[in-house]
Amino acid sequence: MRALINGPQGLHLADAPDPKPRDSQVLVAVEAVSLNFGEVAFRSPDTRSKHVSGWDAAGIVIQAAADGSGPAVGARVVTFGWSGAWAELRAVDTTELAVVPDSVDLGVASALPVAGVTALQAVRRLGPVVGRRVLVTGASGGVGRYAVRLAALAGAHVIASVGGPQRAQGLPELGAAEIVFGPEGLSEPVYGVLDTVGGAQLAEAFYRIGPDGVVLAIGRASREATTIDFEVAGTKSARGRLENFNVATPFADDLAYLLRLLETGRLDPQIGWRGPWRQAEEAAQALLTRRVPGKAVLDVES
Structure with a gap:
């Protein structure tokens, strides 16, 4: 799969190993990710293991959890984890996701988790x-x-x-x-x-x-x-x-609540930058230099 990797030249697309879901995880085809100031400002330049970073992602379930928990194949979901978001595929615990209503854009939903x-x-x-x-x-x-x-x-x-x-x-x-x-x-x-x-x-x-x-x-x-x-x-x-203050997991219930607010128009994720993930370093620099009001969202392209 393709993923965003951090190197001397900043965030760039490269090949990375496909994730292997545990029994309590679904496999998601990622359609959008959002960047957070913390994960950009304090990112590590060490790329020896091709580690996939990233906290927030939204996409479509392509493999259900083996233990029967979580949504079925085809569900639109927003997901959280302390790594693995910046890639075409993400394995994520079913306790760290929520199903996205059809009326909510997946890119918008990706701005919710952290x-x-x-x-x-x-x-x-x-x-x-x-x-x-x-x-x-x-x-x-x-x-x-x-x-x-x-x-x-x-x-x-x-x-x-x-x-x-x-x-x-x-x-x-x-x-x-x-x-x-x-x-x-x-x-x-x-x-x-x-x-x-x-x-x-x-x-x-x-x-x-x-x-x-x-x-x-x-x-x-x-x-x-x-x-x-x-x-x-x-x-x-x-x-x-x-x-x-430290945010507490699991996120599932809180994500579901925030999605209800989004769906009813009572919450706006305030996306101040959105573009293709090949422009990830541009988005990261915009965050670091305070040129983004609110959230930055990257659309994943094949």
């Missing part, structure tokens, strides 16, 4: 947010845009933090009640923070949470270390807590 499920689980982790002020940093990115929408659907007063006016495009339509250019722009404390940036922004956000508030450290788009001065936090009356 970014969408991460945002969904993070909003849940905050607890009840109806009427509460919630800050989303890096709100123009893949996870950030989902977080803005899902927090708004949960009833929060959402404040979207972005790097500049151009990055704020579309966020009010997703449910952002306020736009700020960094946590320093907050006019008053917030109950919750969904931080996808890390570094100095994470520290600044922590200084601005109110009593019993919570900051979830979700991502590190800044690629900076975070230093928090707790004496400064004390002078700013930060009395909440900081938690490291």
Whole structure:
């Protein structure tokens, strides 16, 4: 099969071994994949084993699971795994996929798994947010845009933090009640923070949470270390807590929920770049240089 392999010249198409499904896995003919900032920014240049990377993919089941679990041959599915997405074929556990409704484009569905499920689980982790002020940093990115929408659907007063006016495009339509250019722009404390940036922004956000508030450290788009001065936090009356957030598997139920929101028009994956997978390195660079609002999707071609 053909797959995207990372090498000195970046992501490029090459031959790779076909996957061999375990009994609890289906084999999927991949039609679209989506790229995530984390898997692009922190990719390894080691290609000695022709390892196929990639987290998110959507396609058609061509071999059902031997143990009888999961969908039948011909089902349209969106899938998750910590590797194996960037290829023509993917073997995936039936607990890590969901059937895509006929009305939902597979490329659109491929944008859901890591970014969408991460945002969904993070909003849940905050607890009840109806009427509460919630800050989303890096709100123009893949996870950030989902977080803005899902927090708004949960009833929060959402404040979207972005790097500049151009990055704020579309966020009010997703449910952002306020736009700020960094946590320093907050006019008053917030109950919750969904931080996808890390570094100095994470520290600044922590200084601005109110009593019993919570900051979830979700991502590190800044690629900076975070230093928090707790004496400064004390002078700013930060009395909440900081938690490291990691998305939890399996994804099947959360993917099915997000697909229902997509199908009914209550969720938009915010695809800011879409093209053929031979342009994967172009898409990766666009993500790294913040030229993609939301998600980047690659259509797999034979």
